[in-house]
Amino acid sequence: MTRTGSSPGVLSIKPFRRLWIALSLSSFGDWLSILALTALAGSLTKGSAENYAIGGVLVVKLLPALVFGPLAGAVADRFDRRTTMVIADILRFSLFLSIPLVGRLDWLYIATFLIEVVTLFWIPAKEATVPNLVPKDQLEKANQISLISTYGSAPVAAATFSVLALISGVVFANQRQQANLALYINAVTFLVSAATIFSLREIPRQRGKVSVPSILKQIVAGWRFVGSTPLVRGLTVGIVGAFAAGGAVIGIAKVYVKALGGGDAAYGVVFGMVFVGMAIGMFLAPRILKDFSRRRLFGLAIIGAGLALVLIAIIQNLVIVALLTALLGAGAGIAWVIGYTLIGLEVEDSLRGRTWAFLQSLVRVALLLTVAAVPFIAGAVGQHRLKYGKNGVYHFDGPNAVLLLGAVVAVIVGLLAYKQMDDRKGIPLSRDLMAALRGEEYTPEQPGSGERGVFLAFEGGEGAGKTTQARLLAIWLRDQGFDVVTTREPGSSKMGMRLRAILLDKETTGLSSRAETLLYAADRAQHVAEVIRPALQRGAIVVTDRYVDSSLAYQGGGRELKVKEIAEVNRWATGGLTPDLTIILDVPSEVGLGRFASPADRIESEPREFHERVRRGFRALAEAEPHRYLVIDGTQPQQEISRQIHDRVRAILPDPVPATAEAVTSTMPVISD
Ligand SMILES: Nc1ncnc2c1ncn2[C@@H]1O[C@H](COP(=O)(O)OP(=O)(O)OP(=O)(O)O)[C@@H](O)[C@H]1O
Numbered sequence: 001m002t003r004t005g006s007s008p009g010v011l012s013i014k015p016f017r018r019l020w021i022a023l024s025l026s027s028f029g030d031w032l033s034i035l036a037l038t039a040l041a042g043s044l045t046k047g048s049a050e051n052y053a054i055g056g057v058l059v060v061k062l063l064p065a066l067v068f069g070p071l072a073g074a075v076a077d078r079f080d081r082r083t084t085m086v087i088a089d090i091l092r093f094s095l096f097l098s099i100p101l102v103g104r105l106d107w108l109y110i111a112t113f114l115i116e117v118v119t120l121f122w123i124p125a126k127e128a129t130v131p132n133l134v135p136k137d138q139l140e141k142a143n144q145i146s147l148i149s150t151y152g153s154a155p156v157a158a159a160t161f162s163v164l165a166l167i168s169g170v171v172f173a174n175q176r177q178q179a180n181l182a183l184y185i186n187a188v189t190f191l192v193s194a195a196t197i198f199s200l201r202e203i204p205r206q207r208g209k210v211s212v213p214s215i216l217k218q219i220v221a222g223w224r225f226v227g228s229t230p231l232v233r234g235l236t237v238g239i240v241g242a243f244a245a246g247g248a249v250i251g252i253a254k255v256y257v258k259a260l261g262g263g264d265a266a267y268g269v270v271f272g273m274v275f276v277g278m279a280i281g282m283f284l285a286p287r288i289l290k291d292f293s294r295r296r297l298f299g300l301a302i303i304g305a306g307l308a309l310v311l312i313a314i315i316q317n318l319v320i321v322a323l324l325t326a327l328l329g330a331g332a333g334i335a336w337v338i339g340y341t342l343i344g345l346e347v348e349d350s351l352r353g354r355t356w357a358f359l360q361s362l363v364r365v366a367l368l369l370t371v372a373a374v375p376f377i378a379g380a381v382g383q384h385r386l387k388y389g390k391n392g393v394y395h396f397d398g399p400n401a402v403l404l405l406g407a408v409v410a411v412i413v414g415l416l417a418y419k420q421m422d423d424r425k426g427i428p429l430s431r432d433l434m435a436a437l438r439g440e441e442y443t444p445e446q447p448g449s450g451e452r453g454v455f456l457a458f459e460g461g462e463g464a465g466k467t468t469q470a471r472l473l474a475i476w477l478r479d480q481g482f483d484v485v486t487t488r489e490p491g492s493s494k495m496g497m498r499l500r501a502i503l504l505d506k507e508t509t510g511l512s513s514r515a516e517t518l519l520y521a522a523d524r525a526q527h528v529a530e531v532i533r534p535a536l537q538r539g540a541i542v543v544t545d546r547y548v549d550s551s552l553a554y555q556g557g558g559r560e561l562k563v564k565e566i567a568e569v570n571r572w573a574t575g576g577l578t579p580d581l582t583i584i585l586d587v588p589s590e591v592g593l594g595r596f597a598s599p600a601d602r603i604e605s606e607p608r609e610f611h612e613r614v615r616r617g618f619r620a621l622a623e624a625e626p627h628r629y630l631v632i633d634g635t636q637p638q639q640e641i642s643r644q645i646h647d648r649v650r651a652i653l654p655d656p657v658p659a660t661a662e663a664v665t666s667t668m669p670v671i672s673d
């Protein structure tokens with residue numbers, strides 16, 4: 001995985017840097033043009049026609065992609081890319097300049113349509129050029145920085161538009177002149193871009209024959225693939241639905257902001273907030289919810305965006321709407337980055353291209369239909385005044401209805417995507433989410449294990465008396481008719497015995513603390529699978545001499561690794577199996593170590609401070625969850641320790657099986673429910 005932080009390295013490649021400057025300028029110009037054109041269209045019309053005029057701008061911006069999309073890709077491969085880009089930029093400069101000079105709505109539409117057609121040829125020429133300017137191993141970084149510039153320029157454009165609106169509001173009398181100023185600046189960005197690309201002699205000349213796939217064929221092929229793959233089905237439903245909801249917002253935002261008392265500056269701020277939110281969502285969510293299922297997060301992000309939209313539709317306060325818009329953007333940004341990554345990671349390489357082509361076609365259709373439908377829905381709903389209290393009047397107009405409809409669509413598609421893509425079925429969402437927020441992965445007890453027995457663990461430092469007490473407890477339990485399995489760690493399986501030899505042999509030198517932790521965890525995973533879980537499933541009482549807490553105290557306390565991380569590894573290794581009771585025998589380290597006559601093994605040979613840290617580690621675990629532990633002073637006489645253990649264990653034992661059961665099974669009786 002490449003880190004974004006290393007992107008400046010790519011920018012040191014001079015030709016790529018120039019192309020990137022051109023891309024940034026063009027992206028900035030594109031975003032600024034959406035704001036300026038919709039504002040100008042609004043100012044060229046009056047009353048309810050304003051809705052249709054703004055919607056019209058967006059429709060003509062989307063239409064060319066449907067008609068000329070496949071052709072543009074082919075042109076990029078067939079003609080000289082540098083020339084294509086320079087001509088496209090000069091054309092865009094001229095067309096943008098013409099809009100304020102002509103100053104008519106019909107020309108605004110024609111010019112916008114032509115600009116979009118030209119842009120369609122510019123983009124694939126640029127996309128195809130990048131791999132020729134950077135080495136292969138830098139391509140991913142180059143793509144990252146291009147993506148950041150494309151979307152990062154949106155809030156910059158929005159801020160510029162707001163500032164321009166404020167400044168020009170002082171100088172100019174009407175809104176038309178303000179929008180015109182933005183369009184002039186916009187035109188200049190394309191001229192600079194053309195000059196920058198013209199100077200790029202490194203772009204190789206390109207000639208060749210390329211077939212033009214029909215958009216209809218792509219959609220049909222895509223449908224077939226989507227129908228047979230739940231992941232892509234969920235992604236498609238989510239992405240297309242989110243774009244449809246987004247289309248509703250884009251189509252109505254200008255009118256809604258105006259209805260809330262805002263002008264062009266406020267529109268620019270609200271528009272920019274979507275992208276600020278997107279950037280925050282994209283950046284923060286994957287970090288905060290590092291261990292959370294990406295498939296679940298995808299659906300949840302769309303639902304979250306839908307809920308933010310509900311509030312935007314009903315809370316009619318400009319400042320709150322602007323803040324909620326950032327929330328909406330965050331949801332959209334999270335869904336976008338996850339959708340993008342999931343397609344990259346989980347869709348086979350041979351199908352990825354088709355998936356993208358299909359999604360892009362569908363997204364454009366969805367956007368187009370929504371943007372086109374928005375003015376009609378808003379117009380059909382009309383204006384409604386709802387009275388409340390003595391003098392209160394709540395306005396519910398077309399824009400509110402459109403936003404609410406978009407919100408409902410987002411929530412429904414979010415739910416559908418969640419259902420289709422859920423990769424943790426049966427795991428409660430709230431627990432999964434809470435664990436992820438704590439930085440842990442929620443591991444439930446293995447499904448269907450159906451343990452009926454009792455699981456007891458002895459823990460403590462060296463020579464604390466664990467083996468002695470485990471043996472005495474087993475005798476006491478068997479005397480009462482229980483099926484008891486005594487076991488220990490490490491080394492209760494064939495593989496575990498070999499691991500024990502490696503771990504405790506003083507000849508083992510240079511073993512890293514992490515490797516040591518993993519070897520103990522591997523022994524434990526085998527121990528649980530081979531010995532503990534089968535015994536518990538048949539209803540036995542399992543008494544183990546050491547378990548997970550030994551790793552937390554020895555590798556966490558003794559070796560000073562992070563206890564949380566060790567717990568996480570072990571949760572995974574054991575499938576979350578936790579003892580019903582853990583008995584800690586607490587003795588000062590010199591007392592425990594002094595009880596042995598035999599030579600010390602690799603761990604016992606550690607210095608005293610190590611063993612004292614281990615002791616403190618065990619105590620801390622018991623203090624954190626007292627209900628799961630029984631801490632006993634291990635320096636007491638053996639019988640006294642046994643008595644205290646019996647008192648506590650008795651309370652959690654099930655009723656022994658009636659004596660008759662022994663006759664039936666003719667084996668050691670098992671515990672009944
Ligand atoms: N309460 C006690 N008082 C004094 N000596 C004891 C007590 N309990 C056990 N011992 C003795 O201490 C020694 C170590 O006991 P034991 O093997 O049970 O400890 P352990 O905790 O299992 O040690 P290990 O660190 O090897 O797991 C044995 O010789 C045992 O007889």
Ligand SMILES: Cc1cn([C@H]2C[C@H](O)[C@@H](COP(=O)(O)O)O2)c(=O)[nH]c1=O
Pocket residue numbers: 462488489490504520546547548550551552554555603604
């Ligand atoms: C399970 C486990 C054990 N250890 C250490 C603790 C002891 O020094 C030895 C095991 O020897 P014993 O005589 O069987 O008690 O291994 C550890 O460091 N981490 C663990 O998870």
